[in-house]
Amino acid sequence: MSELRFENVTVRYGTGRRALRAVDGVSLTVPPGQVVGLVGESGSGKSTLARAAVGLAPLASGRVLLGGQDVVHRARGGGHRPLQMVFQDPYASLDPRMRVGDSVAEAIPRTGPSDGAGRRAEVARLFDLVGLDAGHALSRPAELSGGQRQRVALARALAGRPSVVVADEITSALDVSVQGTVLNLVRDLQRRMHLGMLFISHNLAVVRYVSDVVAVMYLGRIVECGPAHDVLADPQHPYTRELLAAAPQRDGSAWADTGQGEGAVTEVDPPDPHHVPAGCRFHPRCPVGPLVRPDRAECLTLDPTPGSAGRVHGAACHFAADRLPPPGTAR
């Protein structure tokens, strides 16, 4: 069992004036056998972080370590692939011209069974693991439903006998009635196989259901990270509170106002990652920031990230300690 660790990872797209830091100095640890849920809005860099982990996005700086070893160097070998990824769209992540059994088979490492029968048996075992009939191995992706395809994608990820799996929005392309089965399967597999997991989603309720640790990402930075229960029950960063307030509530009450009301602040649009605000990145939208409280000038100039290690949940906020009464949403 090994842990996945991001050390000060930065991913940059483009150069010069159009350069964009999709991920900006992120450090995050996925402990062995635990699920880290990563939430954030689109453009926050959570998918880029996932792609950086498996080598699909080049690191501008920093390292991604798996069990203490650099992932990039490890991936060169032909043996196990201890870090695997499941993609968001099961309609796009399987080769439409390949039988799904072959898609899974080619992910079996060379150290595994090498003869045809052995590989077929391994594919059958993997299919069984994800609750698919082994007969489906001969189907093409077009013949399978979305949920079945996502199971195949899971089987392919498990073929490499990984210790950590990165799951990028794996249920957002599925129907609600199918989402539940895939979530149950993910949770079941993770517990049975003691997989470490980086589970990325924009849906807090889904993240809450599968995660041991929750990390919140905003504009390329992690702004809060802690045990799932604590973060959801006692959010430190105002952005986390925003997300919680926007999450679907069971009682049908519409977006229970968290005391901030629908003032000008919450109506502000998400920022442009090309023009990152100075100081605290969240300040133009912050309901407890300088727009609402003019006395909090340090938010405009001072980046709260460097001191975040000393705060509860590593919250990147100067006034994290100065909390509003706990919002009614996080009961």
Next chain:
Amino acid sequence: MAVEHRTRTAGEKEPRTREDGSRSGTRDGGPAGGGQWFGVLRSPLGCCAAGLLLAVLLLAAFGPLLWSGRAAAVDTGRLLQGPSGHHWMGTDNLGRDVFFRVLVATRLSVALALLATVLGVATGLVLGVAPALLGRRAGRAVTAVVNIAVAFPGLLLALFFAVVFGVGTQGAVLAIGFATAPGFARLTQTLVASVSERDFVCAARVAGVGRLRVLTRHVLPNIAEPLIVNATIGAGSALLAFSGLSFLGLGVQAPSYDWGRLLGEGLTGIYTHPAAALAPGAAVVIAGLAFNLTGEAVAKAVGIPTAHGIRLPPPVGKAAAGKAPVEPEAAAGPGTEPVLSVEGLRVSFPGPHGPVTPVRGLGLSVGRGESVGVVGESGSGKSLTALAVSGLVEHPGTVDADRLEFLGTSLRDGEKKTAATRQLLGTSLAMVFQDPMTSFNPTMRIGRQLSEVAEQHLGMNRRGAWARAVERLREVRIPAAERRAAQYPHEFSGGMRQRAMIALGLMGRPALIIADEPTTALDVTVQRQVLRLLERVRTADGVALLLISHDINVVAQTCERVLVMYAGRVVEELPSDRLLTAARHPYTRALIATVPHMESDLDRPLPVIPGRPVTPGQVPSGCAFAPRCPAARDRCHTDDPRLRVSEPGHRIACWYPHTGATVRPDEQLSDPTTEAGGRP
């Protein structure tokens, strides 16, 4: 590539949630099979192409065997003669029969053209895939070389190479081969690059599949179609180019001869007997046509499925089978005259196995100022319902309804759409689509697009319309509305674009806003803003709202009344404040239970609905939900339940509706009184 793109746009949906048409299409369609080739072969184009190609190839194979003697026979008595009974196309300067020489020349002409094509394609392929196999730096170098080569015209390259390799057959083959290579390499590079970006290639790389194997197993099979098509068409061009070189004397040398050479020889006497030049010319044209038509036919066969062999739905009559068993609604919505009133709505599309009907007899009514939500999964027909109501279902889809009235005006298909009806729809009905990216014309300023509506439908002048546009943008809380109105859609963020879309709907005097998944492409925090805005518009101006969503939470939070759709029908209709407490249809209850929420029990698995959603092509008999229903009995599999009123404001289509009070025994529901109070 084009195939993929086409299905996407046809579906009009983000990949995030596939909807009705596009998904069922891919599921039923599958990869192009043998049937498609057969279909193309039967089309005029296919049969012409196949016939010509076969003729040319047979001639190339057997021509020299049969006629080389006659083609070489020297008839000294008839030099340079015109067409006659002895020599159909006359004779050349040695008295040889031109007609047979043309036939015999087929082999050499076609063989050399194909050889050059193979050389060009192979070289192009190697250069094209090299960047994918080599490292980044070497790959860039190859790309640069190809880019430079592409900049030169093909014929210039061919002439250049012909000089380099020397005059003669071999030189000409190499020249034309290398001249076609850069274009092909460029095409290959582009295709490889586009496929390499796709998820399944990334997935294979992450899974540890080597570069070469990714290329041969994943990339090449998925770009083979356009490459084959281009190679076939390229063969036609190579034939022409080769004839050109031979004609110029740079290709085939005497005593061998191909069409180009015959053409060159015949040209000297074109005024005395034109047939000697025309015959080889015609041969070049026919063979070139054979290759190009074959290319076209192959493109048809491997490309987008055509409408061949798809049966159109029969004209839907009143007595059409499967008419929706709906009882007339006892209690109409609040308000005396409904804004929208629909009964027995059916939408059909032609499919390969007979017509498919994704909406099968749907009824709904929306009262003035009322907000009604429609929930359902992919394939339930909810989006098609929205399109049908606004008259946006495109050919070959057909819309039929017992009643389809908007503000008292019938919108049924077949009834003439007068200018007045269009005017009514233009001003009184507003649509908000899922993807704010594609709803606006990217080349026009936002304000202009808004003011156009007022000019068109309200007859306002340009300045007045602009002022109204700015005012409406301000109304939907777009900051600095005046400046923003002069901006282009790409300068707006997703949430802002969606708000501008709502402003667009408000330019007229809408009585109804139909919002089809307006927040699916947006983030949760932005979703809240947009839903709030819709709510505010509704209460402020008394506009009715028909909100369509896959998200039961969104609908429950925004709407007063909820319609749950399954397999093209409404299965339950109830007030949204009773959705969580009093839903009685097993599907509604399952839908509510399966969605994880912030209070889901973490210690037990999420409840699930077994089976998979119904595809519009295969609706089970009896109750469509029966195969997935835990409470189904024998009757459910044979008899279709009617949508009937169970109590005021509550309709259910189920033989054995649930009678309990709460949705799940383990669920802690909040106090209903706070529910009412919490609504903004």
